[in-house]
Amino acid sequence: MYPCRWRQLGLLIGFLFCGATAYSQRLIQRAETVPAADQWLQPGDRLQVRVQAQPGCQATFFGGKPLLELDPRQAKGQRGVYQGTYVVQPGDTLLSRPITVEVMAPDSTRDTATTRNTVRFLTPDVPQLAVTKGTLAYLNYGLGEDRLGGAKLGYLDSLVVLHLTGRVGNLYRVQLAATQTAWVPQEVVRLLPPGGFIPSSLTGSWSVYGDSLYDYVQVPLDARLPYRSQLLTEPTRLVVDVFGATSNTNWITQRDGLQALGDVHYEQTAPDVFRLVLQLRHEQAWGYRIGYKGNTLAIKIKRPPEKLRLRGLTVAVDAGHGGTNVGATGATGAHEKDITLAIAQRLRQELTQRGAHVVMTRETETTVDNGDRVLRLRQLNPDLLVSIHVNSTGSPSVQGTSTYYRYLAFRPLSVALYEAMRRTGLKGFGNVGSFNFGLNGPTEYPNALVETAFISNAEDEKRLIDPQFQQQVAEQLTKGVEEFLRRTRQRGIRGWLSKKAAEQ
Ligand SMILES: [Zn+2]
CATH class of the missing domain: 2.60.40.3500 (Immunoglobulin-like)
Structure with a gap:
């Protein structure tokens, strides 16, 4: 955190007198890069630094670049916040080092500090390349993060060569084309040694x-x-x-x-x-x-299944959570993982009775990672997937059923399931698209997530834990899949082939 000489001085004084004496004279409370993450920058990128220090000082960073003290109105009312930007120039070099800031008080006392995070300047003359590894590599649009992870631009096969032009924390920036970038997580790529050409x-x-x-x-x-x-x-x-x-x-x-x-x-x-x-x-x-x-x-x-009916169709049923991953918990102490499994088992029974071949991502009370579910489904190669979860939110009054899809083309399945779920008498919470949920990620088969109802709502929870209601949900979801198949038959084939196909 502190540069060596300060720490040594502090230790020395602390040993001789009292540590507080030395540190109370510090002008700088904090110095950080913005964003506060290890970064790789290339020429044209901005290195941004923010410092919290005694107000009314002169502050510089990175060897004399000015840091300007913000008007408190720009700094949430705080005084002594200094910010500076440096645009990386061609030929600049920096090898994963923290950034040093220097502050001088009006009485000429000085203080220096370094950022916790490091910065590296990339040399465009030596392109930094990487290849994707593993079976579920993916690209993100940006640096966004939430419960579901950053919004995904898509999945990639392994050994795809990527040109990296930056890094923020554990995400690398990928230059896809002259005007298009994406971000890739560190853990799904392997860096290549220098000397490679930008792939084209x-x-x-x-x-x-x-x-x-x-x-x-x-x-x-x-x-x-x-x-x-x-x-x-x-x-x-x-x-x-x-x-x-x-x-x-x-x-x-x-x-x-x-x-x-x-x-x-x-x-x-x-x-x-x-x-x-x-x-x-x-x-x-x-x-x-x-x-x-x-x-x-x-x-x-x-291709769409030859006969668009349940008999002979391979339907994947995913019971959300399980084992150590309990999911949401209701006021009565009911666990999402138990409700999803109970509904999934009933759904399997309903579908099987109608001649479908049902495959499950879990059949018992076990922990299965979502990535493993996706990979298992790849092997099972189902005709479609229904994933079952239970919703939860901090507002106990929010209730109702909802279904989710990620890709526009798979929306009809989620709409048919939504309509079916509404027939159970549950209120409607909506049909949600572009949903960044792992099991909505596969492109290989139509898939939909069903958030049956809110366990955080007393009325919904009461129904969710009722075996009769679980049975009703299973029956309606089966009808939803049948309705999706019926509509698919009706929509048929476009163009000159359509009439012929419809006659058959
Ligand atoms: Zn869940």
Whole structure:
């Protein structure tokens, strides 16, 4: 916290007289970088420093750059708050060091301090690269954090090469394209030694084909570049941006066997952003997976189940929380983990009775991490997923049921489940989109989260712990899934194929 000479002096004086004597003379109470986190900055980025010190002093940082004392009205009424900004210049070097600030009082006494956090200036001449690791790497839009983590831009396959141009705390800034950045958590990447080139590639000619299970689009690249994807509606389409890629796609061969894919084409939306636009034939998209085979970008499109009915359908049921993760607790002492499991087991029974094949993320009172659930679901490859939770809030008057989706294309499932839940007599809390919940993250199959009711509300809790009500919820959710399938059948296939398909 304090520079060495001050600490030594303090210790010395403290030993001889009294520690308080030395420290009471300090002019600086606190010095910090803003944000208060270890940072990597590149030329053009701002190094911001804030100091709390005795008012009316002269203050500098980083070797003489001025810190200005704020008017107390700009500093929540506090006096002695000094701030300074330095724009990192090309050629500046700094190797993960704290920032030193210096304050001089009107009587010329001086004090120095260093920030707790360190700053490193990156050298653009030596690009800092990293590769994604593990099976659930992802990018965030920004530095936001909440209960669910920062808003996610999307998931990435492993060994995707990223160009890092900054860092704040445990997030690295990724330069996706000249005008586009994202943030990646430290724990999902491995830094590469210096000497690599910033990843870029020309795109090869695509291969578009189908086999007995899926439709595929494959685009040869020279490197595993980052990408983002969006499954959009009206018209139903999958849009994939590949960053650092420039078109040299001179033909797109569309072979036999395609069922889900309609017209496919590309746009070069920026010199370093290559966009695939993959139109889907069915009004209801059924999911997809993007990854790499070597350096070839491989997109696998899932087709809607052949027979859109419960019989023969693989339905995943997720009972939220479990084991040491109890979830929310009600006034009666009821635990979310027990209610979700009870409803999930009843739902399994209802679905099974109608001929569905049900897979569960947990069947007993055990702890299962959400990441492990997503990975297990990847293996189980369900046709759709219903995740069951119980809501809770600090306001005991808030009540009602709600359902959640993340991707627009999967909204219809959550709407059908919401309508079904309302039929139990619960009040409506709403249908919520862009929801950053782990089990709404998979793109491989339609999925929805059901927050059955509020355990923090006495009336809702009473119903949640009632086995008859749990049974009612299970029956209604089953009807909700059936209704989703019925609507999907009705919406059918777009374009010239639609009439034919409807007749069948
Ligand atoms: Zn929960």
